[in-house]
Amino acid sequence: MRPPVPVQRLLAIHQQRSQIYIGITRYADAVAEAERMVEMARTAGDRRAEGQAVVQLAFAHWATLSADHVPAVERLTAEAMALAREVEDDEVLVRGLEMQGGIDQWNGELTAADAKLQEAIQRAERRGTPRLAIWSHVFLAAHADWRGNFAKAEVSLQHAEDVARSVNDGFSELMALAFRCKTHIARGEHTEGLAIIRHGLERARDRDNKFFIGRLENTIGWVHQELGDFAGALEHDRASQDIGQQIKNGNVEISAQINLGFDLLHGGEPERALALLEETQRRAASGFGAHRWRWGVHTAACIAEALIALGRPDEALTQIEQSLAIARRTGSQKYIAKAYALRGDMHLAASRWAEAEADLTEGLRVAQHIGYPTLTWQCAHALSRALLARGERDRAARDGVERAYEMAQLAGETIRSVADRLTDPALVTSFRGWSRVQAVERDLERLGHR
Numbered sequence: 001m002r003p004p005v006p007v008q009r010l011l012a013i014h015q016q017r018s019q020i021y022i023g024i025t026r027y028a029d030a031v032a033e034a035e036r037m038v039e040m041a042r043t044a045g046d047r048r049a050e051g052q053a054v055v056q057l058a059f060a061h062w063a064t065l066s067a068d069h070v071p072a073v074e075r076l077t078a079e080a081m082a083l084a085r086e087v088e089d090d091e092v093l094v095r096g097l098e099m100q101g102g103i104d105q106w107n108g109e110l111t112a113a114d115a116k117l118q119e120a121i122q123r124a125e126r127r128g129t130p131r132l133a134i135w136s137h138v139f140l141a142a143h144a145d146w147r148g149n150f151a152k153a154e155v156s157l158q159h160a161e162d163v164a165r166s167v168n169d170g171f172s173e174l175m176a177l178a179f180r181c182k183t184h185i186a187r188g189e190h191t192e193g194l195a196i197i198r199h200g201l202e203r204a205r206d207r208d209n210k211f212f213i214g215r216l217e218n219t220i221g222w223v224h225q226e227l228g229d230f231a232g233a234l235e236h237d238r239a240s241q242d243i244g245q246q247i248k249n250g251n252v253e254i255s256a257q258i259n260l261g262f263d264l265l266h267g268g269e270p271e272r273a274l275a276l277l278e279e280t281q282r283r284a285a286s287g288f289g290a291h292r293w294r295w296g297v298h299t300a301a302c303i304a305e306a307l308i309a310l311g312r313p314d315e316a317l318t319q320i321e322q323s324l325a326i327a328r329r330t331g332s333q334k335y336i337a338k339a340y341a342l343r344g345d346m347h348l349a350a351s352r353w354a355e356a357e358a359d360l361t362e363g364l365r366v367a368q369h370i371g372y373p374t375l376t377w378q379c380a381h382a383l384s385r386a387l388l389a390r391g392e393r394d395r396a397a398r399d400g401v402e403r404a405y406e407m408a409q410l411a412g413e414t415i416r417s418v419a420d421r422l423t424d425p426a427l428v429t430s431f432r433g434w435s436r437v438q439a440v441e442r443d444l445e446r447l448g449h450r
Helices: 009-023 027-044 047-062 068-086 088-105 110-126 130-146 148-164 170-186 190-206 210-226 228-249 249-265 270-285 292-309 313-330 333-349 353-370 372-391 399-421 425-433 435-448
Strands: none
Touching: 009 047, 009 170, 009 313, 027 047, 027 068, 027 313, 047 068, 047 088, 047 435, 068 088, 068 249, 088 130, 110 130, 130 148, 130 170, 148 170, 148 190, 170 190, 170 313, 170 353, 210 228, 210 249, 228 249, 228 399, 228 425, 249 270, 249 292, 270 292, 292 313, 292 435, 313 333, 333 353, 372 399, 399 425, 425 435
16 A cells, blocks of 8 residues: 555554454464564564564463463563563553463462462553453452452452453453353352353354353353253263364363263263373373363362272372362362362271361361352261261260261251252252252251151
């Protein structure tokens, strides 16, 4: 064109194209657009524009959530931060801090990530452009969710979602939605969580974003698992796995495979479940997907549960300790509670009543502290059984029988509180018909007649 279009305008077009490609999961095209930005900025000798281009390229690589792209994200983020400081570009500095926080998150260094993300938010607010720090709010909320602070996570995610919608940032809006539904599900608010998922799926399908379709299908599978409907979960988890394989996204595929292993285990196929989960653990450890520590804590817990079901406690204990170590290092409270619950179940199966009581008591304490009803009723019921068994065999522990009834009552009350919030009759039926739920009701009736 004559006169030529200003370089800044061309750079803005390429940046928006890169963002659009990220939004429709065409990552190679997103990277190519950002690379074109870098090339144009360097040809023009514009260091400020180069910083903006490099940080966009870092984000395009980050959006893949692929271990193969981690070196590029690290290299480009360091380069962008150096350019931001050289030309004193606060916008690039904010985005660079977010990318640094994302790298720390990948490595499980959540405290270090929090500091960078908070700084990014403060800088964005000081310059009057809070939209620049949308991802900082999303990341901080994710960390709060993983630490079991679901209420705090929900507030941050709602803020990020509102800001993203106001500036037409569809990708960030969907990421906030995908996390926000989980905060409700964890608190036993399954109806509210499913409503958010339906809204997210409608938007993801409208925007042809297969990444979020896959993630949300996986989350629906988790809802069904939480309510004992493993056949229903299987349908959604298979759909999620198919999408993950189609778009070659490890984040989606690994999450789906873990869920599928859990479905098979509770569907009465522990051998198949173990084989799938062990394969998934190997793939995650070898770098398939960027969040290795998240897959590590999750797969180890699921493998341990399968090994307990197969009567292989020594191997299960190794996996439990592995999951617990990662969970403690990252403050992942749900998995800390899960590890204690699993270890308690293992002791219970071996008739080690005192050890079972200690571990299940700690698992229950953590579950109640974070407000996670699923583990609350499961730990309370297992603890009830441990106390009852110990009391029946040891006269010195007879007072444990009364406490066993109290724990069974806690399990029953928690189950009722979850069921009362459900509005889908099919989910109520599956939850009430779950063998674990029915076992609580039988034990309550038996203990009430003692």
